[in-house]
Amino acid sequence: MDKKQEVKTTTRRKFLKASTAAAGAAAVGLPIAAKAAAHEKPVVLKLQGAWGGGIFKEYAEDYVKRVNEMSGGSLKIDYLDVGAVVKTSEIQNAVSKGVLDGGHLVTAYWYSKNAAASLFGTGPCWGWSANQLLGWIHHGGGQELYDELMSDVLKLDIVGFFSGPMPAQPLGWFRKEVNSAADMKGLKYRTVGLAANVMQEMGMSVVQLPGGEIQPAMERGLIDAAEFNNPTSDKDFGMQDVAKNYYLASFHQSQESFEIIFNKTKYDKLSDAHKAILKYAAEAASADMSWKAQDRYSSDLDKLQKEHGVTVRRTSDDIMADQLKAWDKVLPKFMKDEYFAKVVESQKAWMKRVGKFDLTNAPDYEGAYKHYFG
Numbered sequence: 001m002d003k004k005q006e007v008k009t010t011t012r013r014k015f016l017k018a019s020t021a022a023a024g025a026a027a028v029g030l031p032i033a034a035k036a037a038a039h040e041k042p043v044v045l046k047l048q049g050a051w052g053g054g055i056f057k058e059y060a061e062d063y064v065k066r067v068n069e070m071s072g073g074s075l076k077i078d079y080l081d082v083g084a085v086v087k088t089s090e091i092q093n094a095v096s097k098g099v100l101d102g103g104h105l106v107t108a109y110w111y112s113k114n115a116a117a118s119l120f121g122t123g124p125c126w127g128w129s130a131n132q133l134l135g136w137i138h139h140g141g142g143q144e145l146y147d148e149l150m151s152d153v154l155k156l157d158i159v160g161f162f163s164g165p166m167p168a169q170p171l172g173w174f175r176k177e178v179n180s181a182a183d184m185k186g187l188k189y190r191t192v193g194l195a196a197n198v199m200q201e202m203g204m205s206v207v208q209l210p211g212g213e214i215q216p217a218m219e220r221g222l223i224d225a226a227e228f229n230n231p232t233s234d235k236d237f238g239m240q241d242v243a244k245n246y247y248l249a250s251f252h253q254s255q256e257s258f259e260i261i262f263n264k265t266k267y268d269k270l271s272d273a274h275k276a277i278l279k280y281a282a283e284a285a286s287a288d289m290s291w292k293a294q295d296r297y298s299s300d301l302d303k304l305q306k307e308h309g310v311t312v313r314r315t316s317d318d319i320m321a322d323q324l325k326a327w328d329k330v331l332p333k334f335m336k337d338e339y340f341a342k343v344v345e346s347q348k349a350w351m352k353r354v355g356k357f358d359l360t361n362a363p364d365y366e367g368a369y370k371h372y373f374g
Contacts, residue, residue, distance in 0.1 A: 042073055043274060045262070047102035048080040050088040050109060052212065054236040055296060056229075057081075059164055059289050060104040063260060066281040075274045077102070088210065095261050096156040102262040108193035114154060115194065116340045119347065120146055120162070122193035124327045125254040126351040130165035132358070133255040134286065137162050140350035145343050150264075153339055159268075160261040161282040164289040167297065168254040171247035171315045172227030173218070173239045178247065181322035190214055190226035194330065195252040201326035211237065218242045227252070230293070231301040240308040249315045251323040257286070 051057040091103040185203035304310040
């Protein structure tokens with residue numbers, strides 16, 4: 001071996017020795033680091049849902065799953081079923097007081113505390129969809145107005161996010177056919193939020209019941225008609241067993257989304273990374289929910305018709321026109337409240353601009369559908 005070759009061989013041996021030493025150090029160091037990370041206690045948040053089962057519970061658990069996976073174990077949400085700690089009507093106060101860390105619900109469930117709550121989910125139809133409602137919340141000033149409602153108006157220690165655009169809710173289940181606004185008068189009907197005021201204005205007798213009590217009440221004849229939210233939830237409740245007339249399309253709750261709330265004091269103490277995860281997981285779950293709803297709601301509507309003998313009809317134009325007239329009579333009663341009026345004006349300004357674009361830009365989807373499917 002000449003001197004030149006000997007130098008190369010020695011250099012190579014040194015390199016291999018150094019590399020082996022480094023690899024050994026890494027092999028020792030990585031498990032120690034991993035073990036140290038594993039021993040760090042995750043931040044655990046207790047979040048109670050308003051849902052005892054069905055697809056709404058799935059949506060809540062979809063959010064929880066995203067938070068837990070995105071954090072890599074450093075942040076963990078424990079999901080609690082309906083009634084686990086407090087009644088659904090008490091979730092908001094429990095979160096504000098720190099009895100619960102979080103809640104998954106809808107704003108209509110605490111409408112009695114401030115009528116403006118309904119504007120963030122079950123408010124007037126400005127010709128908008130739930131996705132446009134979420135657009136207003138995220139980019140039209142809605143989130144800031146919601147934060148004002150929590151902190152300044154209601155004086156609650158809460159931070160909240162909105163997630164999951166709900167399709168327009170069906171008019172609902174009826175024992176008899178309702179083909180005109182006159183057919184609605186005098187019926188005992190279940191709904192929630194400002195929709196209760198609208199239906200009363202139309203001449204109905206309205207009761208506000210929790211979801212789980214709707215089917216039993218109709219079975220016992222305590223109500224003549226009811227709505228909850230969508231074909232999947234309605235099917236799970238067994239509404240097809242107490243009525244066979246199911247009407248889709250309505251202006252009483254044409255847009256809504258879920259509300260995910262956390263105790264603000266606890267939230268403010270979280271790291272920036274954990275705050276971001278709670279926020280962006282809500283957006284990710286929102287997108288997935290809109291896709292899942294397309295699949296499940298349409299499939300279950302088919303099952304209601306084909307397997308349970310339900311007659312599905314589209315709500316008549318006469319009834320929906322009467323709903324809009326009712327909204328026009330109901331709103332002025334609440335517009336006397338300065339905050340309520342401010343939210344309404346913000347929504348109308350958003351939808352006047354966004355709706356103009358969407359209605360001008362959207363092609364005739366109904367025409368295309370009929371062209372291919374009849």
